[in-house]
Structure formats: C-alpha cells, structure tokens
Amino acid sequence: MSRRRAVITGIGVVAPGGVGRERFWELLAAGRTATRTITFFDPSGFRSRMAAECDFDPAAEGLTPQEIRRMDRAAQLAVVSAREAWRDSGLAADGVPPERIGVSLGSAVGCTTGLEEEYVVLSDGGRHWLVDPAYAVPHLYGYMAPSTLACEVAWACRAEGPVALISTGCTSGLDAVGHGCRLIQDGAADVVVAGATDAPVSPITVACFDAIRATSPNNADPEHASRPFDRRRDGFVLGEGAAIMIIEELEAARRRGASVYCEIVGFATRSNAYHMTGLKPDGREMAEAIRVALDQARLNPEDVDYVNAHGSGTKQNDRHETAAFKRSLGEHARRVPVSSIKSMVGHSLGAIGSIEVAACALAIEHQVVPPTANLLEPDPECDLDYVPLTAREHRIDVVLSVGSGFGGFQSAMLLADPWKVPR
Template sequence: MSRRAVITGVGVLAPGGNGTKEYWDLLAAGRSATRAITHFDASPYRSRMAGECDFDPGTAGLGPQQIRRMDRATQLAVVAAGEAMADSGVEFDRLDPTRVGVGLGCAVGSTTSLEREYIVGSDRGRHWEVDQAYTLPHLYDYFTPSTMAAELAWLAGAEGPVSMVSTGCTSGIDSVGHAAELIAEGSADVVLTGGTEAPLSPITTVCFDVIRASSTRNDDPAQACRPFDLTRDGLVLAEGAAVLVLEDLEHARRRGARLYAEVAGYASRCNAYHMTGLHPEGREMAMAIDATLAQARLAPEDVDYVNAHGSGTKQNDRHETAAFKRALGRHAYDTPVSGFKSMVGHSLGAIGSLEIAGCLLAFEKDLIPPTANLHEPDPECDLDYVPLVAREQRVDAALTVGSGFGGFQSVLALRRPGGKA
C-alpha cells in the first residue's frame, strides 16, 4: 500500500489576510478584500480592481538583496513558506536533505518584474531591441520560473525532487497533488508545496480585458466577484501565496505532529477543446472528480463539502455545477458548495493552494466559509452555495476543484485526520 500524505504546516499571504489566522478570519466572516487597484495607474483599463495583498517584503523579514533579486511572486512564496515551516514544527536542518522536496505552482511567473524591466530596457517600447545594460542582472531569473522553486529549496535545504508546476489556474492544486504523489511513491518524506502569483500589472490586466473575462463593477470592487449570482459579470484578478508542508503520515506521527488533513486523492483532466472555453456539461471535471474519489476510496455520499472554482463567469459557474451533478448524482443537491474567489479574487496559479488552505478551516473549526456577494442566485446554478454567511457543520471529507485556461480540470480530496485509509 502506498504511503499517505498529510498536511502539517500552512503559510498564507492573501488579500485581506497576512498570515493564516487573518486569512481564515476573513473567510469565516465572509468579508471581501477586493478593492481598486493601487499597484499602478489602472484608469485606462476596462477592469480597475483587484485583490491586493498588504505586503511589504522588508517588514516581512526579507533583506535588501533578496528584495532586489526576487520578483514579488517569489517574495510572497518565500514568506509564506517561512510561516508554513515554522507552523509544521519540522526541524528541516535535522532532516536528510535528499528526502526533502519542493513543488511550487505559478501560472504567469515573474510578470511584474519582466514588464518593469522591459519598459526600462526598451525605453518604454521605443527600441525594438532591449538594452540589457539598463536592466537588472537578475533578469534571467525572471524569465525562468523554476528559480521560484529553487528559492524554496534553498530555504528548506531541499536536495530531493524540486519542480515548478505551471498549468494555469490549476497550478496551485496540481503542485500539491504532485507533492502528495512524491510522498506516496516514496521519493520524499517532506515536501514544501503550494502556489504563488503576483500578476497585478498592466499587461495582465489588459490581457483579461481583451477577452472580457474580468468584472467591470469598478464602482463597487468589494461586491464585484459574484460566483453563481445571476448578476455576475466576470472575475477579479488577485495576487497571493499559500505554501503547505506535506509529510508522510508515519513520519509525522513519529514526531507527534499536528495534522491538518490528509491529501486523500488527486486527479487532473483536460477538455482539449478551447483555450478559454468550457463544455457546459462539465464532463472532464466530473471525470477528474470520479478519479479522485476512487483514489481516496470515497463514495459520492462521503463528500461533506465542495470548494468550487467559482471564478464569477457565467460559463464557469454553469460548467462546474453540471460537473458536480454528473459526479455526485443526487448527493450534489445535499452538499454545501462555496467559492473563496468572491472574497479574495482570482490569483491564478496561487488560488488553488489558497483554497486548499481555506478548506482546512472546515476541518479545524467545523465551519464552512460562505460564497460572498451571492444575493440573486442563477436559476441554472441550483445547488447549495452557502450564500453570504458561514455555516457550522462538521466536515470529514472535502473536494476542492479548479479550472484553467487550456482546458485543465483538477480535483483534490482532503480528509479529516484519522479517517479510513
């Protein structure tokens, strides 16, 4: 029988929540942290709001050289990883470094630094050839997303498997799923994993503007992301990071570790259909749910909660509603579903890990965070989306799902510690 992977440490930097406790408090309160963009002048753009982190790298403990070397996404990951490592109680310097791994997810890499350096090196686009003499010496690091995972490896002293996962908006789920597989197959005993993203820049904003994916409710940013609501008009971009410490269950038990949850199953599928479009029937997501449940040895009736992708676009909401019905059958109507993007926005490659971290609240507190801003339910989305207010309920098994550009559909099953193998 393969080994079991458990979560023993959590670190979070999110809009409205620096640190795991603040983040959980925000989710439990159903409070939205999206606001007008302050990182740059967004006045020329269609959508002018985002989920921004109140994050200062110096205050967070990074030195001047680290700040200059690292893109903001890397900074977020390193600080979140520090919290997760401390929270886990793992003495990383006493581990066999070849048994420690890293798996980090990110969708758009060092976008903010690349754009900044291009503007400088090209003299605001006046020159076709970028003059490297005007750019930072760390420009190569920004071109190579794997340097983010390398930073975490240096932090943890990891000499085992180290990888960067970039599968768009499912990256934060896929990285954790792959980390659990490393533990299950015996390639590592401890893996630092999660997702990070700092995409808030003009180039990212205009890309989402062009495809009309983002909300234009600029006069009310906190209410802009409205998953499953009839009046929704798109997603709200965001930044953030969540890093988890995954351990082999027996390794964690031997040192008396606190167990947040077990990663009981993981699967991913692709619709091979369209870069941004989704089949309304939700077949591929349903297939991923089926495969995840089979791996976790759970029946549909065992699922107590589903954390939705809930991006706030009509096609996504209807797609995953159909997928839940297809995979869970009649039990879908009895299963609470909620979407955290209504509160913290859509941080692309980071959001899957932020949602995993948030799901742990359901296990810790017997509380299901709500879907904020859900005032007028879409009749075609007729499941229990836990509108506006958190719900007291014991959760023993939960699914968290994600959809990504390119057709990716990923699902992770979390189980309360001590559950059946």
Template sequence: MESSARGRRVVMTGMGVRTPGGAGTKEFWDLLTSGRTATRRISFFDASPFRSQVAAEAAFDPVAEGLSPRQIRRMDRATQFAVACTRDAVADSGLEFDALDPYRVGVSLGSAVASATSLENEYLVMSDAGRNWLVDHAYLSPHMFDYLSPGAMPAEVAWTVGAQGPVTLVSDGCTSGIDAVGHAVRLIREGSADVMIAGATDTPISPIVVACFDAIKASTPRNDDPEHASRPFDRTRDGFVLAEGAAVFVLEEYEAARARGAHIYAELGASATRCNAHHMTGLTKHGREMAEAIRKALDDARADATDIDYVNAHGSGTQQNDRHETAAFKLALGSHAYRVPVSSIKSMVGHSLGAIGAIEIAACALAIEYDVVPPTANLHEPDPACDLDYVPLTARELPVRTVLTVGSGFGGFQSAMVLRAVA
C-alpha cells in the first residue's frame, strides 16, 4: 500500500443515473447534449399557493424499477432512487460483488434533505393535514425510523451490494454529492476500502421544501414559462428551479480495474472543500473560498489550470451565485478562465440539492467519454458580469481529457473535484 498523501489511483467503472427527463444514463446524456429542458410546473401537489410553482420532476416508477411492495413501503423516494441507481451502476461495472471481500467494500452517499418527503407525509397523516396540534402516535408509520435517520439511506445501498466496510452519509447541503464521492475516493486511496459505492440522492419536491426556498426568494417565480425558468448566467435569471434525482457510481482502485479489463469512465481526484464562514445563504463577491477549493483540487490531481478542458459550473441561476462563480474561476484559473468552456446542466435538469453534485460528476465523466461539452440552456442574454464562455444553447464537440466540477452550498460550503481521462 502506498503511503503518500495521494495514495492509490481511483477510477469510476460503473454509473447509474435517475434524473428529470430520463430514466437512465443514456436518456440523461441525450437530454443534456440536445439542450432540452426538463423543468415544468409542479404536478406532485397543488403548488398554486407558492411563489415558485415550477420544478424538474423525474418520471420514476418503483415497480418498474423492480422494487418489491415491502421495499417501496419501507424506503423514502430518495432511497428508492439511490437503490435503483446502485443496481444500474453495479451492472454497468461488470464487477462480481459476491466474489469480493465484503469488508473491503463501502458506501458513501450524499443527501441534503434525506427523507424529507416521507417525514412531511407522516406529519400530515398524524396531524390530519396540520389541523391537530396534539397528534396520535398510533397513526405513525412503523418505518418512521427509516425516514428519521439519514443513515438508513446508505444502509439500504449497502444491503443492496452486501457492503460491510465503511458506510457513510455525507450531508452538507448542495455540495453533498461532490463531497460524498470525494470521501469515497479518499477511503480507497488510503487503503480503507478497495471498492466504494458512491453518489448522492435527493427528492425534495414537497410543500415544506418549496416553502423554505420561497421564504428566502431563492427559487424562480417564472411560473408562466417553466421550460425556460432555469437560466444560469443569463441577465434575466431570477432564481433556481428545484429538482430531484440521483447518481451512484462504482469506484475502485485503478490497478485492479485495469487487471480485470474494466471499462473506465474517468480517474477521480478527491474533492477539496472550503467554507466562507460568512453567511448561511449569502456568498462573498470575490469568490476566494471557491477559488481556494479549485486550487486544492487541481493540486490533488497534479493538474495545472491550463490542463482543464471543461468546467462544470454550479450555475444555480441566482444572481449572486453566478457572479460569485465567475469571480472564482478567474481567480483560480487565471487567463485560462477566458478560454475554457464552462456550462451549467442545472439549466436542463434543475437543482436537486445534495444530489446535483453527483449528477454533475456523471455529466463530467460522460463529457470525457464522448468528447462533448453540454450546453447552458436558456442563455440568450449573457450577464455582462458573467463574461466567460458559458456554452450557450448548443452542445460543443471537442477533446475533453480533464474536467473541473464545482459546487456551492448553503452554510458557505464550496467544493471542487477534477476528473481525468485514463489513457
């Protein structure tokens, strides 16, 4: 085992994705490269009382996904997404998990709001839709622990593959996906695991979550044009579009993957994370914290700024985020920031909170796989303050060997990761 800080090399050999506009990885990539959007008016509940009434909902059928009635009853929707993605990733990897030492297999799953949907549903049942202050516990679901404890989510994934190694949930807002995958990378590098199931899941389209973002005016009120409501880096942007989704990967040590002839999507560097210690929801104008995370991620990957062929932006579509990111890219990448293509897939699949970081990692790996940079949809009037190449409207074919992906989350979290092609 290597004893250096960087340790063993880590590669992605399996992928499973569930997002709005697609039931799997192929559909997800087709949506991105076509520049189509999956943002629509909310159909899960009556959203008419809310300021923002649009979201990106996934057409997810747990029965069609092969989940049993007991599993469907036990698992929150976000957990169902994670299990479905895990099954896909395992099949895609070609790895025989039954032949592995289970104590060398782990799980690192990210989620911002965990089982918020089921918790809200149970409260509505117990309180008779909020009419009763005193509730009768007899109406409580026997699976309430699974909804209340976020740790139940990675546990379900671990049971799916028989993982008995390190199993963790990472929850630090909208950077959870990047940070969960980064944690998995570190465990393999340091020798604590040989194979990790890593990714993130969130299904936050519920009245309580919508109300929370309404209260701080972070989500878009563009209800009359939901397909064009998510418009990162556009002068007319007015907030993000809430979404749901998940992405899960099989990560393993490079030499083992190569020895078995595995298909390798990309090599992953561990994520770098910084906090602005500034404000729970506000961002600094200079972007130094994100720039520092980018520099650390580049150092971890032994990459120079000029090596970056594509930047997958956080690109939430809020006024402050997009300018904050633009400043950070300039600080971290210098003059190369003006030459490298940058785009936000949230323009097409919305913002699925903790899950989006993992979904964006999937997009980065596929960009490397196919030498295509996804576009920023709905970018018709660029903000003069966002003066980089944000790949408006149309996907771009070009050689993609090294990709930077970043995330920004409430609490001041700023994260970055570098993915590279393996020759």
C-alpha cells in the first residue's frame, strides 16, 4: 500500500517586516532587512541590542480583548497565522470532521514573554523573593505550559484530532511541519495545521544569548548586522514570528479543487550527541539528515534546485553547513543556489524553521530564490553560491530546507512541485 502524499494548501505568516504571507514575500523578494534596535524594552544594558521585531497589533488582526488578555504574544502570533492559513487553503469551516483535524506546533521557548512580564509584576521588579500570587493574571499557568500554544491553535481551528507541541530548539518549526506531514501520510489526520511560533524578544532571552556571545554586537548598524556567510559575520540577530501551513492529503486536495503550493516529499532529523552549542566542523549529522530525506523522496542531489540554509550568521554554523552541503550534495553543492532569509528576518528560534518552509513554498510558487542580504565580503571557507544581496529568478521544482539547533539537532526537509516531480 503506497503512503499518502502530503501537500501544503494554505500559508499564514506573521514575520518581521509585515503581517501576512504577501508582505512577507515582498520583503524577501526585495532583499530588505527588518532588523533594528530593540523597541520592546530598554536594551541599553545589553551586549546585543538589536532584534527583528514584528509590527503586530493583535486587535487590528482580529483578536478579541479576551483573547488578547488570555494569550501570550507567541500564542497571538500563532493564532493569527493559523487563521490566515485556513482562509488561504479554502477549506470550508465545516468541511472536515473535527476529529480528523490535527495540530503540530513548534516552539523553542514557549511563553517566555508572558512569564517574564508576570515575574516582574509578582516580584515587584525582582525586589521580593517570595512573590504574592494575588497579583498574577488568571492565565499564568498557561504561560508555564508550552502545550498551551498548541491548544490555542486547536481551539481556533476546532481541531479535535492529534495535537502536539514540538520543542527541539531551533529546529522546532521544521520538525513540527515534518511531524504534521507524517500524520497525513500515516492516515492519523486528514488536515493538519502545522508550523511554529516564538516571541523571545525579552530581557531574559537577550541576556541568555549575551552570556554565550551568540548574537551580534554590531549595534551601530542593526540593519546590516545579520550577515550569514560573510567574512565579517559576528553572530545572529534575534527575531520573532510565526508561520502556519495547512497540510492535506494530495488526492483530497485535488478533489476539492484546492490550490497546492508544494508537496512535502522528504523529512529527516538527526542529533550530533556532542555539545549543547558546539558543532563538529565536518557537518556529518546534517549531511546524514539530508541524505535520508533525499532517500525518502527518491531524489538525487542533482534534483535539488534551491537550498534554504539555516544560515544563522555565527562563525561555526555557516562553516558547518557549508561542509554538510558538500558532503551530502557532492559537486552539485557548487552549482545549486543557496541562501539564508535570516539575513532579513533574523533568527526567531523555534519559529524560524516554519517561516523558512513558508519561504520555500512561496519560492516554488514565484520561481524566485530569495537572497542572502548583507553578504558583501564572502568568507573563503563558505565558497558556495549564496545568492548575495539580490533575489534571483530560477527554475525551482525541488527545495531543500535545513535547520540546526542547540543540543545538536539537525533537520532536513524536501519540498517539491507535485505536478513536475514524478512520485
């Protein structure tokens, strides 16, 4: 019996630079950056004082006062993205039995914003060790439990099927979409609302990355601070956002006349079992994830038309995945265009993998490779075609998207045009 084929029929995005998938794609295609000095709080005491913030008004995006009061910012981003994705898919509100709708949501740091804000109130700015719970919002427990994020999306989409929160660091978004794909392939659901959200632009998160010196200190030029694969790169720029995909079985999507962005044809994840933040220079674990994803898709390295890199802009990551591409794709690694959208929208931790999947699906739709912004002085050790500065028209039938996360997580996903790539 052949496995069911999983396709993306709806996309919703809240990202730095604009709300909605159309504004998101416009920013990428134009090569604009959305990184700036942090405005959410006074960052003057921090080493890195930049972020890619979303200009997001929950009331303007249709959330009610009660929803705004109840939800952490990460949940708000996810629900608004999910509602856009559902509308985009064209699914009728009552077109799928609720028990056949699933949710697979990723997040690296959960409701960090809400937890920190509440701690500041409860402790009176950190002055009291013993806090008074009387000052807490009634939904504080929900902030503590990351699964609340998946529940909010399930409620918004009336999903009564399998619901899960995937938290694997910076690969959470990619892994959540991969898990959602498998729910469709295995017949556990007919529709899966899959993606990720994170809203980590808060003092505690900035302090954590300051401590390990992972973020860029280029505060004088925040617009150009995120520069993956550039010789002068000095760390990533923190971001926030959410992206949600509607995943369906191909034949069901065909029967209802749905527009299909792409098919998820391969997914694999590996761990390096090595170090919490360190990466081996040979890229072996990422290369293995790519190899397994290619095998699942029954594709050769030469079939890949575009690689969406993790491209965080740290010294070790960019060298690591350059080595992984060479190891897994062979000589084709030198011919295929590769780029990192983190140069434009920052690194939103667990959310970025799903935001990148959305970018890959839109790249297939528009037949355009987004650029790597700010790549002015290529690192000689990163010697592939990293599409500097300007988007490129290019035939794209198959896209490889990869992710790398603290803890050694390495994930790879292949997306393809189902009408052009035989299965």
